[in-house]
Structure formats: structure tokens, C-alpha cells
Amino acid sequence: MSESRSTPTNQGFGRVLVVIYAIFAIGATSRSVIQIVGRFEEAPVAYSLSAFAAVVYIVATVSLARGDQASRTVAYVAIGIEMAGVLIVGAASVAFPSAFPDATVWSNFGGGYLFIPLVLPIIGLWWLRRSTPEDAAAR
Amino acid sequence: MTGAFSTATIAAGLVIAVWAAIYLVMKRPVDRPLQIAQLVLAGMFVVLAIGGIVQMLGTDREFARAEFVGYLLLSPLIPVGAWWWSKNDKSRAGSGVVLVIGLVMPVLVVRIQQVWAGV
Numbered sequence: 001m002s003e004s005r006s007t008p009t010n011q012g013f014g015r016v017l018v019v020i021y022a023i024f025a026i027g028a029t030s031r032s033v034i035q036i037v038g039r040f041e042e043a044p045v046a047y048s049l050s051a052f053a054a055v056v057y058i059v060a061t062v063s064l065a066r067g068d069q070a071s072r073t074v075a076y077v078a079i080g081i082e083m084a085g086v087l088i089v090g091a092a093s094v095a096f097p098s099a100f101p102d103a104t105v106w107s108n109f110g111g112g113y114l115f116i117p118l119v120l121p122i123i124g125l126w127w128l129r130r131s132t133p134e135d136a137a138a139r
Numbered sequence: 140m141t142g143a144f145s146t147a148t149i150a151a152g153l154v155i156a157v158w159a160a161i162y163l164v165m166k167r168p169v170d171r172p173l174q175i176a177q178l179v180l181a182g183m184f185v186v187l188a189i190g191g192i193v194q195m196l197g198t199d200r201e202f203a204r205a206e207f208v209g210y211l212l213l214s215p216l217i218p219v220g221a222w223w224w225s226k227n228d229k230s231r232a233g234s235g236v237v238l239v240i241g242l243v244m245p246v247l248v249v250r251i252q253q254v255w256a257g258v
Contacts, residue, residue, distance in 0.1 A: 011230065013232060013235070015225070015232040015233065015235065016232055016235040016236055018224070019224060019236045019239050023217070026217070030213055034203075034205055034206050034209060037205075038205060
């Protein structure tokens with residue numbers, strides 16, 4: 001691989017990706033705080049999943065922004081969970097709508113958010129494969 | 140909350156988005172005027188937050204107040220974060236960051252207006 005083509009995870013397109021993840025992290029966290037504090041008993045499954053999704057987005061944002069070798073491993077795990085989450089919760093929300101009286105970020109495969117939650121982990125994993133650890137690039 | 144000032148915040152966000160998009164196409168990094176523009180946008184959201192909370196206290200209408208205040212208080216932090224994240228970037232990726240923020244902030248205003256309207 002030629003050195004000029006390999007970009008550190010937290011540089012180039014990675015910086016834009018981090019911002020998109022950060023927005024989802026902020027949005028999912030604040031939304032789930034309001035849901036859990038205000039009306040947890042209305043939809044405990046959906047609101048627990050919202051909180052879980054929020055944590056996944058926070059971990060993904062921070063690890064992508066750090067971009068070193070260890071953080072990249074964390075990012076792979078977080079984005080892998082995100083991918084599985086949006087597929088499993090998306091399928092479950094379509095198959096058992098009664099279990100989800102209120103929507104989560106991942107309901108209906110992220111359809112309430114222009115399907116960005118479905119596309120984002122694909123782009124995230126693609127970027128992790130394509131980019132290199134920050135410390136390796138600095139050498 | 141639905142007046143001229145909130146329309147101005149939407150317009151400001153879109154202007155910044157177009158500005159950043161031009162830089163992105165020209166492969167230019169974020170420069171000082173675009174950095175200042177982001178901080179001006181953040182300042183406008185501070186004003187929007189103060190105005191929105193004052194308006195909220197002046198009405199006893201039923202709507203999701205906690206959510207409304209949450210949106211208003213968090214929103215100025217987003218352009219500030221983007222300003223910080225884009226200013227350390229010497230490539231055109233910084234302009235990409237600003238483009239995303241310029242598009243997200245108007246959507247946020249619309250969402251805040253929806254909460255205000257009780258949607």
C-alpha cells in the first residue's frame with residue numbers, strides 16, 4: 001500500500017465521519033435521557049435499547065476520533081454492535097411492532113432518521129478497513 | 140420560536156453549508172472567516188436558546204418542555220464542537236465537517252419548532 005494513499009482513521013474523511021457519529025451520540029443520549037427520566041414505564045424495551053444505542057454511538061465516536069491501534073479495535077467492536085443492533089432491532093420492530101410502542105433510533109432499520117443508522121455502520125466499517133492507525137501513519 | 144430570528148438561524152446554517160461545500164469542491168481547508176462564521180452561528184443559537192426559554196416561561200401551554208430546553212441548551216455546543224474539530228484540520232475534510240454542521244443545524248431548528256408546536 002502506498003503511503004500517500006493511506007489516511008489515518010481520524011483524518012480526512014474520518015473527521016467528517018466522527019462529526020456524524022458525534023451528532024448521533026448527542027442526539028441518542030439526550031433523547032434517551034428524556035425518555036428514561038420522563039416516561040420509562042411507557043416503553044421499557046424501546047427506551048432501554050435507545051440508551052444502549054446511545055452508549056454504542058458514544059464509544060464509536062470517541063474511538064474513531066482517537067484513531068490509534070487500540071481505539072480502532074474498540075471502534076470495530078462498537079460499529080459491529082451498531083450494525084448488528086440496527087439489523088436485529090430493525091427486524092424485531094417490523095416483526096413485533098407491539099413490543100415497540102415508541103420508536104428507537106434503530107426501529108424500522110433507522111427509517112425515522114433517513115436510514116442513516118443503517119448506512120452509517122457500513123461506512124464506518126469501510127472506513128476502518130481503508131484507513132490506518134494514527135501512530136503507524138506518523139512513523 | 141417561529142419568528143424571523145429562527146428563520147435567520149436556518150438561513151445562516153444553510154449559508155455556511157453552501158460556503159463549506161464550495162471549499163470542499165475547491166479542496167480548500169477551513170479558513171478564518173469560515174471559523175468565525177461557525178462561532179457566529181453558535182452565538183445565534185445561544186440567542187435562540189435564551190429567547191426560546193423566555194417564551195416558554197411566558198406561556199402555560201402544554202408541550203414537551205424538558206425536551207425543548209434540552210434541545211435549546213445543547214444546540215449551541217454543536218457548532219462550537221465543529222469549530223474546534225475543523226480548525227485543527229489542514230485538509231479539506233475540515234470543510235466537510237462544517238458542511239455537515241451547516242446542514243444539521245437548520246434541521247435542529249425545525250425539530251425545536253416541532254417540539255414548541257407540540258408535534
